[in-house]
Amino acid sequence: xxxxxxxxxxxxxxxxxxxxxxxxxxxxxxxxxxxxxxxxxxxxxxxxxxxxxxxxxxxxxxxxxxxxxxxxxxxxxxxxxxxxxxxxxxxxxxxxxxxxxxxxxxxxxxxxxxxxxxxxxxxxxxxxxxxxxxxxxxxxxxxxxxxxxxxxxxxxxxxxxxxxxxxxxxxxxxxxxxxxxxxxxxxxxxxxxxxxxxxxxxxxxxxxxxxxxxxxxxxxxxxxxxxxxxxxxxxxxxxxxxxxxxxxxxxxxxxxxxxxxxxxxxxxxxxxxxxxxxxxxxxxxxxxxxxxxxxxxxxxxxxxxxxxxxxxxxxxxxxxxxxxxxxxxxxxxxxxxxxxxxxxxxxxxxxxxxxx
Ligand SMILES: NC(=O)c1ccc[n+]([C@@H]2O[C@H](COP(=O)([O-])OP(=O)(O)OC[C@H]3O[C@@H](n4cnc5c(N)ncnc54)[C@H](O)[C@@H]3O)[C@@H](O)[C@H]2O)c1
Ligand SMILES: [Zn+2]
Numbered sequence: 001x002x003x004x005x006x007x008x009x010x011x012x013x014x015x016x017x018x019x020x021x022x023x024x025x026x027x028x029x030x031x032x033x034x035x036x037x038x039x040x041x042x043x044x045x046x047x048x049x050x051x052x053x054x055x056x057x058x059x060x061x062x063x064x065x066x067x068x069x070x071x072x073x074x075x076x077x078x079x080x081x082x083x084x085x086x087x088x089x090x091x092x093x094x095x096x097x098x099x100x101x102x103x104x105x106x107x108x109x110x111x112x113x114x115x116x117x118x119x120x121x122x123x124x125x126x127x128x129x130x131x132x133x134x135x136x137x138x139x140x141x142x143x144x145x146x147x148x149x150x151x152x153x154x155x156x157x158x159x160x161x162x163x164x165x166x167x168x169x170x171x172x173x174x175x176x177x178x179x180x181x182x183x184x185x186x187x188x189x190x191x192x193x194x195x196x197x198x199x200x201x202x203x204x205x206x207x208x209x210x211x212x213x214x215x216x217x218x219x220x221x222x223x224x225x226x227x228x229x230x231x232x233x234x235x236x237x238x239x240x241x242x243x244x245x246x247x248x249x250x251x252x253x254x255x256x257x258x259x260x261x262x263x264x265x266x267x268x269x270x271x272x273x274x275x276x277x278x279x280x281x282x283x284x285x286x287x288x289x290x291x292x293x294x295x296x297x298x299x300x301x302x303x304x305x306x307x308x309x310x311x312x313x314x315x316x317x318x319x320x321x322x323x324x325x326x327x328x329x330x331x332x333x334x335x336x337x338x339x340x341x342x343x344x345x346x347x348x349x350x351x352x353x354x355x356x
Pocket of ligand 1: 040070097098103123126127131132133134135136164166167168174256
């Protein structure tokens with residue numbers, strides 16, 4: 001059984017509880033008084049029995065987990081449903097779904113009557129290992145991702161790994177991309193173990209719960225030290241500068257966690273070329289990523305596109321982007337990088353080498 005985790009947020013403490021089966025999850029959720037439940041539409045289709053049982057105790061609404069719905073319009077729909085239910089200050093909102101449902105519903109929980117209690121049940125690997133803690137909520141605005149946002153930590157998170165059974169492989173690769181990121185940042189021993197377990201038995205790994213736990217332990221350290229993301233928490237953006245650029249350049253055909261994997265490799269290559277990262281560590285990570293993660297999307301992207309989209313990063317200033325670069329495992333710096341000809345040459349040379 002996986003150990004639970006306790007997260008110390010600024011004004012409250014909340015627990016991440018590992019629930020063994022869907023039956024236990026239903027029992028636990030059925031004990032929550034005056035709650036309204038919002039369920040990812042895919043979960044409704046894949047787990048009709050779960051929804052039916054929850055409906056005996058709570059009003060249940062469905063939310064489409066699309067980026068188009070992660071907008072003010074999608075949030076308004078949830079607000080209208082809360083309003084129809086006459087939600088009040090003592091209502092608890094429960095969300096069951098991936099990061100999209102979490103973002104929409106927690107955003108609404110934040111603003112409705114200046115804040116309602118929010119309980120989250122993540123159903124994707126990415127949401128279980130990463131987004132479920134940290135309290136961030138974000139909506140897209142006029143095509144810009146996560147432009148509107150707030151911090152609204154949950155009251156509790158329940159992780160039930162039964163949900164992983166119905167995820168597509170790509171969704172599992174995405175989650176593992178974020179887990180590997182967290183382990184490189186904070187637990188190199190775990191990185192070595194997880195790497196070898198993945199290489200041995202593949203993406204549907206029997207140790208996934210332990211991997212989720214190990215990832216969350218690292219994230220916990222950073223969010224507890226810097227909840228509002230003004231200092232060390234920014235290290236969690238490792239791989240995200242070029243990761244976001246890859247998502248944009250492929251018009252989101254490359255999913256987020258996989259884009260982060262290649263964003264990590266590109267950032268490491270730059271760190272290696274700048275003499276910050278040893279060849280051995282660069283190659284260790286790069287060889288693993290190349291062996292394990294899907295690479296198809298990478299072949300469609302050019303260095304011109306990457307530089308163009310990286311410049312649009314919300315953290316870029318006067319032509320410089322702030323990049324998280326690895327100096328060694330567990331040792332990272334925030335470095336202003338000018339996206340000049342030299343960097344473009346580095347990106348081109350990485351693209352030439354990745355097929356080797
Ligand atoms: N708030 C945060 O801290 C934070 C952190 C990281 C990412 N995010 C956001 O999370 C979103 C991505 O979330 P995600 O990767 O969890 O995916 P998602 O919520 O976009 O879901 C992906 C797809 O999987 C389906 N799905 C969900 N659970 C399933 C299951 N158990 N079986 C089968 N299908 C299932 C969904 O319906 C959807 O079609 C992005 O919008 C990103 O910006 C938020
Ligand atoms: Zn991410």
